[in-house]
Amino acid sequence: MSSNTTDRVVAEYLRELESRLGGLPVLQRRELLADVEAHIATERAERGLDTEAEVLEMLERLGSPEVVAAAAYEEAEMTGGQPLVAAAVSPANAGAAEARQVPPTPVAPVIPPPPDPPVFGGPGPSYTSPGPAAGRPYGGPYDWPLPPPTTPSRKDANASGVRVAIIAVAIALAGIVLLLCGGAFMLARSSEGAPASDTAVQEATPVPPTPETPFQAPVAPTRTPPATGN
Amino acid sequence: MTDVAQLSSSLRRGTLEFCVLAMVEHEDRYGTEIVRCFGEERSLTASEGTVYPLLSRLRRVGWLDSKWSESPSGPPRRYYALTDSGRSALEHFRTEWVSFRQTVDRLVGTGGA
Numbered sequence: 001m002s003s004n005t006t007d008r009v010v011a012e013y014l015r016e017l018e019s020r021l022g023g024l025p026v027l028q029r030r031e032l033l034a035d036v037e038a039h040i041a042t043e044r045a046e047r048g049l050d051t052e053a054e055v056l057e058m059l060e061r062l063g064s065p066e067v068v069a070a071a072a073y074e075e076a077e078m079t080g081g082q083p084l085v086a087a088a089v090s091p092a093n094a095g096a097a098e099a100r101q102v103p104p105t106p107v108a109p110v111i112p113p114p115p116d117p118p119v120f121g122g123p124g125p126s127y128t129s130p131g132p133a134a135g136r137p138y139g140g141p142y143d144w145p146l147p148p149p150t151t152p153s154r155k156d157a158n159a160s161g162v163r164v165a166i167i168a169v170a171i172a173l174a175g176i177v178l179l180l181c182g183g184a185f186m187l188a189r190s191s192e193g194a195p196a197s198d199t200a201v202q203e204a205t206p207v208p209p210t211p212e213t214p215f216q217a218p219v220a221p222t223r224t225p226p227a228t229g230n
Numbered sequence: 231m232t233d234v235a236q237l238s239s240s241l242r243r244g245t246l247e248f249c250v251l252a253m254v255e256h257e258d259r260y261g262t263e264i265v266r267c268f269g270e271e272r273s274l275t276a277s278e279g280t281v282y283p284l285l286s287r288l289r290r291v292g293w294l295d296s297k298w299s300e301s302p303s304g305p306p307r308r309y310y311a312l313t314d315s316g317r318s319a320l321e322h323f324r325t326e327w328v329s330f331r332q333t334v335d336r337l338v339g340t341g342g343a
């Protein structure tokens with residue numbers, strides 16, 4: 001009946017919105033989805049929206065998932081840039097907990113998805129249900145005259161580049177520490193005369209040039225003390 | 231068209247949140263109520279749904295309190311209230327805005343002398 005259709009339309013909308021909010025902190029994502037879901041339910045109840053056309057009109061006023069998601073990223077950036085007043089103010093209830101949960105970090109964690117080209121005209125996968133061509137219920141009405149959110153992605157491209165650099169440095173440092181430990185371990189074993197001195201050869205040789213090369217020198221197999229049975 | 235949209239967007243950015251604060255200055259309102267008022271002001275928002283992230287941010291910075299409450303005629307509603315710091319932020323904005331508006335009017339040549 002019609003309520004199944006309207007429920008389906010709403011569910012598709014919410015699914016589409018959720019899929020665009022992946023770059024947000026979990027708490028903000030959940031809050032927005034709860035707010036939007038409550039808004040839709042309230043509108044349907046208070047205005048008595050029965051038909052698919054009425055529900056679609058309401059969703060059009062609400063705004064396309066792309067527009068709403070873009071607003072969410074914009075607001076998230078604003079909080080990331082400014083010092084949180086809530087830390088000092090801390091209203092009585094969950095406000096304080098919310099403030100602590102939002103980390104005062106740079107914008108880096110908030111990465112909006114790349115702006116899609118308007119899919120409404122062409123074979124848009126976003127709004128079609130997985131089943132047979134149920135049509136694109138949102139065809140057309142979402143051409144808001146808003147510029148796509150290019151600015152956030154440029155800023156975030158720089159921020160994610162910095163993140164990649166930090167991660168690369170961290171991996172390099174971890175690798176160096178592992179090599180040091182491995183070197184120390186092999187040094188201990190070879191001085192005990194373990195038969196693994198051959199494997200020590202195999203493992204020591206392909207070591208990439210690290211600044212800690214002097215540490216590797218004592219492990220060179222040819223320097224094995226004559227006490228070991230080679 | 232894009233330039234016009236970008237201009238309104240920039241003008242909105244600093245002021246929209248204070249319009250929201252003013253809406254709950256005298257009485258608590260629930261989300262859909264607030265959003266509907268803005269939905270009619272086409273110059274302020276792109277769409278109704280964009281107000282929700284703003285409400286969320288105003289809660290995070292401590293200017294709004296909110297609580298869910300049951301409604302007799304429908305699903306639970308989230309009611310918003312102005313906090314003390316929100317109230318003083320609004321007052322501060324009023325002063326700033328008036329002097330800003332007067333300065334811009336004077337420089338750009340709009341409004342009465």
